[in-house]
Amino acid sequence: MAIYSLTVQTIGRGAGRSVIAAAAYRSCSSLSDNRLAMEHDFTAKAGGLEHCAILAPENAPREFLDRETLWNAVDRAEHRKDAVTAQEILVALPHELTDAQRRELVEEFARKHLVEKGMIADYAIHRPSHDGDQRNHHAHIMVTTRHVGHEGFGGKNRDWHKAEFVEQVRTDWATIANQHLARHTPGVKISEKTLAEQGIDRAPAEHKGPEVTAMERRGERTTKGEHNRDIAAQNVGLARQEKQIDATVIDAGKADRWQTRPTAAVAERMEMERDKIKDLRDRWTTERDAISVPKPPSVKSVERDLTQAEAKALRAARAREDEAKAQAQRAGLSARRLAQWYTNPEKAAMKSLIQWNAELDRLAAARRAREQAERALADRQAWLRSEPGRAAVQNIRQPGLDAAAAAKTERRTLDRKIARLDKRIKEADKAIETTRAAEILGKKTLRVPGDMADGQSSTNAKVHRYFKFNSFDAEQTLKHVPKVEVDKALAFVRGLTPNRPAPVIIQVQTVSPDIPTPTKSRGPDR
Secondary structure: OOOOOOOEEEHHHHHHHHHHHHHHHHOOOOOOOOOOEEEEHHHHHHHHHHEEEOOOOOOOHHHOOHHHHHHHHHHOOOOOOOOOHHHHHHHOOOOOOOOOOHHHHHHHHHHHHHHHHOOOEEEEOOOOOOOOOOOOOOEEEEEOEEEEEEEEEEEEEEHHHHHHHHHHHHHHHHHHHHHHHHOOOOOOOOOOOOOOOOOOOOOOOOOOOHHHHHHOOOOOOOOOHHHHHHHOOOOOOOOHHHHHHHHHHHHHOOOEEEEEEEEEHHHHHHHHHHHHHHHHHHHHHHHHHOOOOOOOOOOOHHHHHHHHHOOOOOHHHHHHHHHHHHHHOOOOHHHHHHHHHOOOHHHHHHHHHHHHHHHHHHHHHHHHHHHHHHHHHHHHHHHHHHHHHHHHHHHHHHHHHHHHHHHHHHHHHHHHHHHHHHHHHHHHHHHHHHHHHHOOOOOEEEEEOOOOOOOOOOOHHHHHHHHHHHHHHHHHHHHOOOOHHHHHHHHHHOOOOOOOOOOOOOOOOOOOOOHHHHHOOOOOOO
C-alpha cells in the first residue's frame, strides 16, 4: 500500500555542493555552471526520468523557465561561501496511481503549496530503478530561497527555513495526496503522523538512503539494513500475536468461557494494570532524560588541534623576531644610524660596527625562522584542505559523531516507546471511566474473557486488548442508557462534579458482547 515519506534538505555551498549540478542530476540533463566554468552532464541517467518541469510565480522573469538560466541566476544571487542556494523536497509517490496521475499530483502540490508562496519549483519525477523496489516512484522538488520579481531575485525569505514551514509542507502533502488517492483509488490513505501518534503498534523502519540501498543490492550487509530486518521480523511477530489474542477471545466467546465478575473488581484490576504501565512509562522517561547527547568536535576545532604545533611555533618565531628587533634598538641600531654609516662609514666606531653586524645577523636569523614557521603552517593548512587532510579530519570526528548518533537514536527509541505507552494509558483511562460509570449507573457485574485475567505482558498487543475486552460489556451497557445520564456519571468519575448520580439501570442484564473481528495484519513497512 502507499507509504508516507517526505524529507526536506538544503543545498548549500558550505557542504561543497553546486546547485547547478544538483539540478542537472535530478533532471538528468546537461547544464553549464557559469561560476565554476564547468559542465554537469547527467544525460546518461535519462532512463530513470519520467517527467520534469519548472513552475514559477507570474511575476518571475520568463527566462527563469529555462533550467540553466534559472539556477545560474540563483547561484549569482548568493555571495557567501556557505550560502544555502536551494531547498529540496523529496517525496515518495503512491505506486497505486498511474504516471499521469502522479504527475498531476506533484504539479498540483507544487503550484498550491510552493509556487503560491513565491518560490520557483523545479520538479523531477523518477521511476523505480530496474533492480530496486518497483513501487519506489518518487519526486525531487528543488525550490528557490529568495523572493523573486520581474527584475530577478531579491532578499531571502527566512520563514522558508523554519521548522514550521517543514511541518506545514508535510501536512500539505498528506492532505493533497489523500485527495488524489480518494479520487483514483478509494480506501488507500497516507498520514504524516508517526505510527505511535496513529495508535499503530508497529515499530518504524529507518530510511536507508541511496548509498545503503546500493550496498544492500550488492549483497553487503549494513547496519541500517540489519536494523530494518530486525524491525520487520518484530512487526510480523507482533501482528501474529494480535491475531492469536483475537482468536483466543473469539474462541472463548464461542465456548461461553467469558466470566462474570463484579464491576468494581474489574475496574480496580484495570487501574492496577494502568498504574503498572505508568510506572514503566516513568522509568523510560527517566532513562531518556538521563541520556546526554555528546557534542562531536567541529571541523574547525579539529583543524585547530591539527595545526596547533605549527601555530605555536609561528607565535614563538614572531616573539623571537620582536625580541631581536628590540635588542637591536637597545644597541643603538636604527634606520637613521644605518643610513649615516652607509653615507659616512669613517665616522662610525669600529666597536659599533661589529655590534651592529651581530644584531643584523640576529635579525636576519629571526626573520628566516619566522618565514619558515609561516611556510610550515601554510603547508599544514593546505594539507587540511586536500582530500587526505579532509579524510583525516573526518576520521578524528567520526567517533564523536557516532556517539552522538547513538545517543540520539536511543532517545528517539525511548520517545517512541513512551508515546505508545501514553496512548495505552489514555485507552486505559477511557476504559476505566466507562467501567466506573457503568457501576455508578447500576451495572453490578461484567462479563470479561476468562483467558485474559490480567494485562501483564511485555507486548503492546495484549495490553491493548486487555483494556478493550474488559471494558467491552460496560461500553455496550452505556449505549442503552440516556446520554445525559452517562454524561453525569462520567463527570462524577472524572471529579468534575461532587454529586453522585442515582442508578438508572433498573434491570441489570448480562450483555452478550458481539465478539470483535480479529485485527488484520498490515505487515512490515517496506
